[in-house]
Amino acid sequence: MRSVGFDPSSDYPLGSRRPDLVTTPGGVRLDGVTLDALRAGRLSGEDVRATPETLRRQAEVARAAGREQLAANFERAAELAAIPAEVILDVYTALRPHRSTAAELEDWAERLEREHGAPRCARFVREARAASLERGLLAHGQRR
Amino acid sequence: MSRQRSKRFLAREERELRREVLIAPRPDLGLVAMNGPGDPEPELEVDRGRVVALDGRREREFDVIDHFLVRHGLDLEVAAEVAALDDLELARRLVDVDVPRGQLVRLSRGLTPARLARVVSLLDPVEMMFALKKLRARRRPANQAHVTNLKENPALLAADAAEAAARGFAEVETTVGVSRYAPLNAIAILVGSQTGRPGVMTQCAVEERRNLQLAIQGLVTYAETLSVYGTEPVFVDGDDTPWSKAFLASAYASRGVKVRFTSGGGSEALMGHAEGCSMLYLEARCLSLIRAAGSQGVQNGAISCVALVLSVPGGVREILAENLLAAWLDLEVASGNDAIASHSPIRRTAKLMGQFLPGTDFVTSGYSIMPRRDNTFGGGNYDADDLDEWLTLQRDWQVDAGIEPAGEDEVVALREKAARAIQAVFEGLHFPPITDEEVAAATFGYESGDVPDRDRAADVQAADRVLAERIGGLDVARELDRRGFGDVAEAVIGIQRQRVSADYLQTSAIIGRDGTIEAAVNDPNDYTGPGSGYRLEGERWSMLQSLPYELDVQDLLDGQALAGDSLVVEAGEAHAGGPEDEVVIAVGPAFGDGLVATIGGLPHDDVLRALLDGVREGGARPRLVRIRRASDVAFIGHDGALLSGSGVAVGLQSKGTAVIHRGDLQPLDNLELFGMAPLYTLDSYRAIGHNAAGYALGRSVGPVPTTLDNFARAKVIVKTTLLHARETAACVPGAPPVELRLS
Numbered sequence: 006m007r008s009v010g011f012d013p014s015s016d017y018p019l020g021s022r023r024p025d026l027v028t029t030p031g032g033v034r035l036d037g038v039t040l041d042a043l044r045a046g047r048l049s050g051e052d053v054r055a056t057p058e059t060l061r062r063q064a065e066v067a068r069a070a071g072r073e074q075l076a077a078n079f080e081r082a083a084e085l086a087a088i089p090a091e092v093i094l095d096v097y098t099a100l101r102p103h104r105s106t107a108a109e110l111e112d113w114a115e116r117l118e119r120e121h122g123a124p125r126c127a128r129f130v131r132e133a134r135a136a137s138l139e140r141g142l143l144a145h146g147q148r149r
Numbered sequence: 150m151s152r153q154r155s156k157r158f159l160a161r162e163e164r165e166l167r168r169e170v171l172i173a174p175r176p177d178l179g180l181v182a183m184n185g186p187g188d189p190e191p192e193l194e195v196d197r198g199r200v201v202a203l204d205g206r207r208e209r210e211f212d213v214i215d216h217f218l219v220r221h222g223l224d225l226e227v228a229a230e231v232a233a234l235d236d237l238e239l240a241r242r243l244v245d246v247d248v249p250r251g252q253l254v255r256l257s258r259g260l261t262p263a264r265l266a267r268v269v270s271l272l273d274p275v276e277m278m279f280a281l282k283k284l285r286a287r288r289r290p291a292n293q294a295h296v297t298n299l300k301e302n303p304a305l306l307a308a309d310a311a312e313a314a315a316r317g318f319a320e321v322e323t324t325v326g327v328s329r330y331a332p333l334n335a336i337a338i339l340v341g342s343q344t345g346r347p348g349v350m351t352q353c354a355v356e357e358r359r360n361l362q363l364a365i366q367g368l369v370t371y372a373e374t375l376s377v378y379g380t381e382p383v384f385v386d387g388d389d390t391p392w393s394k395a396f397l398a399s400a401y402a403s404r405g406v407k408v409r410f411t412s413g414g415g416s417e418a419l420m421g422h423a424e425g426c427s428m429l430y431l432e433a434r435c436l437s438l439i440r441a442a443g444s445q446g447v448q449n450g451a452i453s454c455v456a457l458v459l460s461v462p463g464g465v466r467e468i469l470a471e472n473l474l475a476a477w478l479d480l481e482v483a484s485g486n487d488a489i490a491s492h493s494p495i496r497r498t499a500k501l502m503g504q505f506l507p508g509t510d511f512v513t514s515g516y517s518i519m520p521r522r523d524n525t526f527g528g529g530n531y532d533a534d535d536l537d538e539w540l541t542l543q544r545d546w547q548v549d550a551g552i553e554p555a556g557e558d559e560v561v562a563l564r565e566k567a568a569r570a571i572q573a574v575f576e577g578l579h580f581p582p583i584t585d586e587e588v589a590a591a592t593f594g595y596e597s598g599d600v601p602d603r604d605r606a607a608d609v610q611a612a613d614r615v616l617a618e619r620i621g622g623l624d625v626a627r628e629l630d631r632r633g634f635g636d637v638a639e640a641v642i643g644i645q646r647q648r649v650s651a652d653y654l655q656t657s658a659i660i661g662r663d664g665t666i667e668a669a670v671n672d673p674n675d676y677t678g679p680g681s682g683y684r685l686e687g688e689r690w691s692m693l694q695s696l697p698y699e700l701d702v703q704d705l706l707d708g709q710a711l712a713g714d715s716l717v718v719e720a721g722e723a724h725a726g727g728p729e730d731e732v733v734i735a736v737g738p739a740f741g742d743g744l745v746a747t748i749g750g751l752p753h754d755d756v757l758r759a760l761l762d763g764v765r766e767g768g769a770r771p772r773l774v775r776i777r778r779a780s781d782v783a784f785i786g787h788d789g790a791l792l793s794g795s796g797v798a799v800g801l802q803s804k805g806t807a808v809i810h811r812g813d814l815q816p817l818d819n820l821e822l823f824g825m826a827p828l829y830t831l832d833s834y835r836a837i838g839h840n841a842a843g844y845a846l847g848r849s850v851g852p853v854p855t856t857l858d859n860f861a862r863a864k865v866i867v868k869t870t871l872l873h874a875r876e877t878a879a880c881v882p883g884a885p886p887v888e889l890r891l892s
Contacts, residue, residue, distance in 0.1 A: 018666040020650030027650045038646040040630060040639050043623055050621040053367055054405050055651035063651050070670050071254070072479065072656065074221055078395070078443025079654065082402035090365055093400045094358055100393035102385045126399070133392030136216040140381065142390060 013065035030056050057083040077125070084123035092121070100133050102142045109144070110134035165492035172460050179423020179431070182414075182458065182467035183270045187425030191264035193228055200225070204263040212381035214438055217391035218262070222441030227259030236264070240271035243280040243477070246678030250284055254479045262433035265477070269470045270429065274503065277469045282507035283676050284476035286446075286669035287657035288683045290508030292551025293483055294318040295515035296338050298523040301330050301608070302600045303575065304568040304583050304591035305519075307341030311567030312560055313518040314345025316536075317553035319659035320371065322515055324354040326525050331355045332615035333580075333608060335368040336625055337571050339644070340637065344567040347640035348660035350407065350653065354526075357397060364406040366615070367622030367645055370653065371407035373448050373483065373514070377438055378412070379431025382422035395442035405648040407658065409446040409483060410439040414467055415454030428458060432471045436478050445656040446481025448514040450504070453527070455490045459500070469503035476509070481657040481669065483511035489528040497530055498542075505542065505550050508683070510657045512550045520596045537698065544694050549685040556697045565592040570634045577628030578620060580611040705868050706875075709744050714892055716741035716754045723774040723886040727794030732769045732841045734760050735776050735789025736889065737802045738879035747805025748865055748872055749827045751834075754891055759831040760799060763838020769795065769845045771838070773891070776800075777884035780876040783817050786810030788886060795845035799837060804872040805829060809841045820844055821852055827865050828856055 016023045020035060027035040029052040033042070042048045055063075064079035085093055099105045099113050110130055118127035137143045161167065174181040189205025200219040201208045211219070231239070239256065242248040257265070272280060294313035298305050310321050321342045323334045335353040342349040350370040353363055363369045375394055378384045384391070394410075401408045412435035414428030423431060432449065439447050450468045451458040458464040472484045484504040491497045504512050516539075517529025524532065531539060540554050568591040572583040581604055590600040614620065622645050630638035643664055647653055653660060658668035676682025685693065717740070727733075734757070741753040757773070764771040774792055776785045786800020786808035796812040797820070805826030808819045823829065823837060836853045843850035858864075 017655070017670050018650065018652035018668075020647065020652050021665065024650070029649050035646060035649055038642065038649055040626065040635070040642050043627060043642060044630065048623055050367065050619060050623055053621075053623060053645040053648050054365075055649055059649070059651050060403065060654075063654055066655060066670060070656075071251070072445075073224075074441055074443040075445055075656065076443075077221075078399050079402055081396070081399035081443075085400055085403035088403075090361060090404070093403070094361065097357070097393060097397050097400060100390060100396055101388055102390055102393075126396070129392065129396065132220060133390065133396075136213055136392065137390065139211075139216065140213045142213060142385065 011062060013069035017066045019062060027059055057086045060086055081125050084126050088121050103144055106144045107134055107138055168492045170460055174461050177425055179418030179426060180461055181427045182461050182463035183427050183429035185427030188427050188430040189263050191261050191267055193261050195225055204261050213390055214381060214434055218437055218441055222437045224258035227255060231256050231259040236268050236271060239268045244276045249677055250674060253477060257477050262437045263430060265474055266430045266433040269473055274466050274469060277473050278503060278507045281473045281476055285509055285674045286481050287510050288672045288674050290549055290551055291319040291511055291659050292513055293320040293322060293511045293515055294518045295524060295526050295529060296321050296323050296518055297525040298519060298597035300597040300600060301326060301334060302597055303333055303337040303571050304587040305597055305600050306334055306337035307567040307571035308564035308591040309518050310338040310341025311345035311563045314342045314349040315555050315563050317551060320350045322352045322354060324525060328355055329609045329612050331359055333612045335363050339368055340571045340574055341567040343640035344570050344637050345563055347643050347662050348664060361404060362616060364404045366619060372401055373409035373411055376411045377435050378417055379434040380417050380422045380424050383417045383420045386420060391438055398442055398444055402654055405651055407653050408444055409448055410444045411448050411452060413449045413452035413454055414471055415451055415457040419454055419457055429467050429470050433474055436475050440478045440480060447475050448483035449475055450485030452485050453488045455488050459490055465500045472504060472509060481510045483514035484509040486513040486530050487515035489530050506548060523596045540696055547685050554696050561592060568592055570629060570637050573632035573634060574625055574628045577632060581607040702871060705871055708746050711745055716745060716892060717889045718892045720888040720890060723792055723888045725792045727772060728770055729794050730769045730846060731772055731794035732764045732845045733772050733774055733789040733793035733798035735774050735785050735798050735800050737780055737785050737876050738777050739876045740803045743875055743879050744803035744872060747826055748868055749805055749829055755831055756834050757891060759834040760838040763835035764842045767839040767842025769842035773889040774886045775889045776886050777881045780880050782806045782808050787816040797841055797845040799841045803876050804869060807837055825855060825861055827861050828858055
């Protein structure tokens with residue numbers, strides 16, 4: 006995603022150079038994250054984290070600086086930002102050695118793709134599935 | 150068979166160094182630093198855009214690391230370009246100031262692990278340091294602190310975090326003895342660090358699930374717990390694959406956690422599966438993987454295996470090569486120096502110089518801000534007791550290694566404020582109270598042994614509440630604000646604001662006091678030789694050189710102020726010729742006047758009386774004169790001897806250095822020289838007078854017994870210089886000597 010008016014090679018740090026582009030998931034502007042807002046009850050815990058859009062902008066910044074893999078990481082992170090932590094940790098566990106069968110990993114890939122709108126993460130899980138199959142790192146009994 | 154042992158060999162066996170184990174390389178076990186006989190030849194074979202061979206393995210033999218690297222870790226276009234360059238050419242470019250960092254980083258994207266290891270191994274240590282200086286990602290080096298204590302006392306954690314922050318550490322890491330404590334420790338260092346300096350980033354090294362939860366609640370901002378290894382069996386024993394680790398890194402980033410992987414030489418050997426490869430080659434595989442996984446950085450340089458790497462030849466050089474490789478791969482480097490490397494302070498510091506002098510993104514991956522015993526990371530290569538040494542080394546080399554001086558009053562005030570702040574937060578959240586005694590002990594104590602015990606069961610319950618009730622950074626800020634810590638609350642909110650913009654996720658990012666981000670993106674290392682890059686100068690240099698224990702020159706001259714009249718009275722020009730039993734006591738130009746005591750603090754009039762008594766007791770007749778034309782003890786003594794009826798004189802500088810001289814000797818020769826002025830007592834001067842009389846009367850004289858302190862020079866050379874400068878300033882060129890008497 007390329008945002009209008011956003012130049013990843015000169016707009017970093019977003020917090021100081023482009024605060025206009027940064028909001029919380031609840032839509033609070035960056036300069037609205039203040040002690041006064043907290044006192045007034047206008048902030049909640051959910052409000053103080055990066056949105057998927059902000060993470061994608063950070064990916065653009067990384068890519069513009071020549072850091073392709075860091076950008077890819079931030080793009081996966083952008084997909085994960087909206088996914089509940091419990092689901093993320095389950096996927097992580099499923100990716101660890103000897104935890105999942107090939108079919109289980111494929112299931113995760115499909116869920117990431119369809120339920121969570123996370124195609125990059127899905128592709129990543131499928132890669133892991135192929136490599137684990139190749140190296141005998143699937144749940145026991147799942148060797149090629 | 151008994152043999153006689155050399156006492157010198159025996160003495161060396163008792164040194165700290167000999168408590169450690171040095172071994173000859175065992176490449177089969179991975180116990181070889183670099184260029185191991187089992188390391189593969191660099192190789193990269195590409196067939197229609199697909200890597201079919203990598204560093205000695207065909208595609209079907211690829212392990213899980215190779216699979217990950219060929220998918221994410223190699224730029225095949227650049228690979229074709231670097232294939233045309235030989236290793237030496239690449240190595241030379243690393244140390245060529247005219248080849249900028251960006252070009253070298255680009256070339257690294259096409260190099261296989263075996264090639265990376267081979268190229269850096271062509272550099273000697275100084276070349277490696279130079280290349281590291283050039284390749285560091287962030288312009289300015291920084292440092293990370295470790296903050297823990299054996300009792301997991303929150304007031305002490307907060308106070309230590311505050312001190313670390315005030316001393317300029319950009320990051321503060323804690324861990325736990327009991328894992329359920331993690332939320333409390335995280336809150337304590339968050340509050341403490343923001344009290345010391347807003348913007349310091351914090352982490353709590355615990356199991357990943359717990360860590361992620363702390364991040365979600367806004368209690369920590371970075372993690373460096375993601376360990377990777379260079380062989381598949383060790384990777385799998387670590388219960389991960391490259392994909393699971395990379396996924397975890399994305400998970401952390403999605404929750405606003407800056408991620409730094411961990412790797413380091415020796416870990417594969419320690420875990421029994423080095424596959425016959427050298428430490429550096431396996432680390433090159435780790436680092437290639439870390440970049441491929443999309444981590445912004447790494448903590449490496451043997452880390453917890455440092456003592457194992459140091460057991461083999463070239464170990465320290467290998468560690469420096471690891472740091473260099475990481476920087477070449479465009480990773481932020483937290484360069485170890487945290488775990489205890491050696492029993493020997495000499496060896497520890499010699500190793501440190503490899504990172505300290507070039508500067509890395511974090512010179513240590515954890516400087517123990519508290520005494521070693523409280524470091525639950527397992528020691529700490531440098532700790533609270535070493536702070537003044539570290540600061541002095543920075544001052545010696547004019548090098549910024551990320552620690553700032555802080556005076557006792559400032560530190561004590563901040564420690565107390567941080568302990569009070571966490572006390573307030575505990576009260577506000579209805580956690581087990583922190584007593585005033587704990588606050589006082591955290592403020593003034595040496596270590597957790599000085600701090601009262603807490604009800605640990607109750608603390609653990611409070612820690613569980615943090616997770617169950619999702620108590621987060623905002624709640625902490627609210628309680629601080631309600632209880633009069635508005636500025637700390639602002640700082641905690643500032644950290645939450647940083648989580649929203651997520652700028653600190655980028656390579657080498659640290660946060661300044663005012664919230665400004667300093668990262669490789671907006672503040673990259675622009676070193677291209679002399680006159681460029683980060684240099685310690687200007688205000689920062691003034692700050693790092695003005696240490697609290699730097700002395701005022703005036704204080705060194707304490708006790709040299711003349712209280713009333715001069716101690717001696719001048720009585721006209723002195724002439725040669727006197728009785729044959731005469732011994733001249735010749736003093737320097739400032740004696741008893743501009744200066745009134747020796748460097749050892751003996752009053753000049755007492756010294757003179759002792760000398761006079763000594764001469765008389767020896768049977769000779771003393772005469773006092775002042776030499777005005779010279780401040781050097783040899784000339785003072787020799788000029789005196791030329792005046793003396795016996796030809797013998799005692800020369801005495803104001804600082805107490807003395808000589809027994811005789812007129813027929815060359816000025817720089819003497820009968821006896823007494824150069825250890827700080828060690829002398831009045832009895833020494835009496836004995837000097839006595840001996841001088843003996844020489845004058847032609848008796849056979851044994852030298853005055855003197856003691857030797859080899860550190861005397863180091864201790865007093867500055868004061869010596871100041872006193873001598875004053876004596877020299879009192880010289881009057883060509884002025885004749887004058888008679889003198891005690892007033």
